[in-house]
Amino acid sequence: MDLLQELKKHNKRAAAKLITMVENRNPGYQEALKDIHKLSGNAYVVGITGPPGAGKSTLTDKLVKELRKKGKQIAIIAVDPTSPFTGGSILGDRIRMNDLSLDAGVFIRSMGTRGHLGGLSESTKAAIKILDVYGAEYIFVETVGVGQSEVEIVKNADTTVMVLVPGLGDDIQAIKAGIMEIGDVFVINKADREGANRTKAEIEMMLDFSNKEKRPSVQMAVAVDNKGIIEIIDEIEKHKEYLIDTNKFHHNRIESTKEEIVEIIKGYILDKIFNNQHINEELNQLTKDVVERNVDPYTAGDLLLKNIKL
Amino acid sequence: MENPIRVLVAKPGLDGHDRGAKVIARALRDAGMEVIYTGLRQTPEQIVNAAIQEDVDVVAVSILSGAHGTLLPRIAELLKQQDAEDILFVAGGVIPDDDIPELLTSGVKAIFTPGTTTTETVEFIRNNVRK
Numbered sequence: 115m116d117l118l119q120e121l122k123k124h125n126k127r128a129a130a131k132l133i134t135m136v137e138n139r140n141p142g143y144q145e146a147l148k149d150i151h152k153l154s155g156n157a158y159v160v161g162i163t164g165p166p167g168a169g170k171s172t173l174t175d176k177l178v179k180e181l182r183k184k185g186k187q188i189a190i191i192a193v194d195p196t197s198p199f200t201g202g203s204i205l206g207d208r209i210r211m212n213d214l215s216l217d218a219g220v221f222i223r224s225m226g227t228r229g230h231l232g233g234l235s236e237s238t239k240a241a242i243k244i245l246d247v248y249g250a251e252y253i254f255v256e257t258v259g260v261g262q263s264e265v266e267i268v269k270n271a272d273t274t275v276m277v278l279v280p281g282l283g284d285d286i287q288a289i290k291a292g293i294m295e296i297g298d299v300f301v302i303n304k305a306d307r308e309g310a311n312r313t314k315a316e317i318e319m320m321l322d323f324s325n326k327e328k329r330p331s332v333q334m335a336v337a338v339d340n341k342g343i344i345e346i347i348d349e350i351e352k353h354k355e356y357l358i359d360t361n362k363f364h365h366n367r368i369e370s371t372k373e374e375i376v377e378i379i380k381g382y383i384l385d386k387i388f389n390n391q392h393i394n395e396e397l398n399q400l401t402k403d404v405v406e407r408n409v410d411p412y413t414a415g416d417l418l419l420k421n422i423k424l
Numbered sequence: 425m426e427n428p429i430r431v432l433v434a435k436p437g438l439d440g441h442d443r444g445a446k447v448i449a450r451a452l453r454d455a456g457m458e459v460i461y462t463g464l465r466q467t468p469e470q471i472v473n474a475a476i477q478e479d480v481d482v483v484a485v486s487i488l489s490g491a492h493g494t495l496l497p498r499i500a501e502l503l504k505q506q507d508a509e510d511i512l513f514v515a516g517g518v519i520p521d522d523d524i525p526e527l528l529t530s531g532v533k534a535i536f537t538p539g540t541t542t543t544e545t546v547e548f549i550r551n552n553v554r555k
């Protein structure tokens with residue numbers, strides 16, 4: 115099967131196989147991505163993030179069903195960055211999206227952490243491009259929002275929906291510390307539970323102090339009961355219009371593409387260091403010297419860089 | 425680092441028990457596999473569609489309902505229709521010995537009855553998964 119030709123014809127298996135190829139870093143994956151890149155860039159990417167158990171998968175399921183009523187082609191990438199680097203993992207986001215498995219207009223893919231740091235972000239980016247060429251008009255990327263690697267993943271999104279729940283307590287502190295900045299639309303899910311209004315007020319206050327150019331709105335939802343879904347879609351659409359009207363859409367994509375290129379360069383250089391036995395040995399030796407205060411780390415870095423053939 | 429074997433674990437049929445499916449999901453995870461767990465009450469269509477999208481190496485279903493006679497061959501048939509017979513299809517659960525030969529000819533590659541240890545299941549998958 116010529117995967118690229120088949121992908122262009124909206125072949126599900128080809129899309130699935132290409133994502134595997136990238137995830138596994140199988141030979142030829144970069145060549146495939148070169149062609150795919152040129153054909154991509156049409157899908158609108160929505161990030162769904164928030165703490166574990168907030169209802170992200172349930173909400174995604176409902177948002178997608180609503181968009182399907184409008185006939186939109188959808189892909190969902192459910193990323194679990196908390197799965198361990200080594201050893202197995204259980205990816206369970208599909209449990210909440212089982213009806214969608216029967217809809218030919220929806221493609222769902224689960225991704226866990228594999229051996230390499232930063233690898234998940236690269237794989238996510240690639241999966242977005244593949245599903246874009248496959249024909250998805252909206253791509254939802256669900257990921258747990260608790261740390262740096264998740265923020266990296268969310269950066270691939272045009273609009274990011276931050277899903278929170280009533281009575282966050284200590285969580286709010288963690289969210290304050292930067293993660294708050296990445297939400298374009300805020301959702302208090304499980305609004306059927308006590309404390310939703312207070313949490314809303316807390317979030318609203320926090321957003322009043324944020325320096326985002328566009329003040330995000332805070333929506334209430336009960337995802338399990340399909341409540342508040344249309345309003346969230348409206349907010350996503352409004353944010354999309356805002357990005358396009360202010361030319362930020364283009365600007366953001368330039369920024370994230372620049373970052374993509376920088377990441378490729380970093381990966382390339384790290385590869386030169388860590389996959390070269392000679393350099394590796396030198397690094398180990400220099401590390402000892404630095405610990406013993408015979409050499410300083412700046413000089414050690416200079417010495418190593420001189421020996422790397424780019 | 426070697427890439428993990430990807431397995432779709434599902435529980436077809438109408439009964440509401442997914443203990444068996446959870447036990448197998450955990451065992452496969454502990455053996456280093458990447459498990460996509462889809463939970464209860466899956467139809468054969470849902471299972472096979474998910475398997476294709478997830479591009480899994482293995483489909484493992486847990487079945488208790490007594491409906492194995494229709495559900496398992498149906499999954500095998502749908503995999504065939506999708507040209508996905510290279511996906512290793514295995515099942516576990518309370519299945520009478522008499523029914524096993526017919527299920528095996530229908531396309532199920534192995535049946536693990538309650539006596540089978542999870543180690544045996546893991547071994548079988550490792551030895552028979554597509555390379």
Ligand SMILES: Nc1nc2c(ncn2[C@@H]2O[C@H](COP(=O)(O)OP(=O)(O)O)[C@@H](O)[C@H]2O)c(=O)[nH]1
Pocket residue numbers: 165166167168169170171172173207210303304305306307335336337338339
């Ligand atoms: N009470 C209530 N429970 C919900 C709501 N939305 C989701 N849940 C439940 O919360 C649990 C976690 O949901 P899930 O979508 O898997 O969360 P995720 O980890 O953020 O993807 C599940 O048991 C859902 O049924 C809601 O609006 N209200």
Ligand SMILES: [Mg+2]
Pocket residue numbers: 170171172206207256
């Ligand atoms: Mg989830």
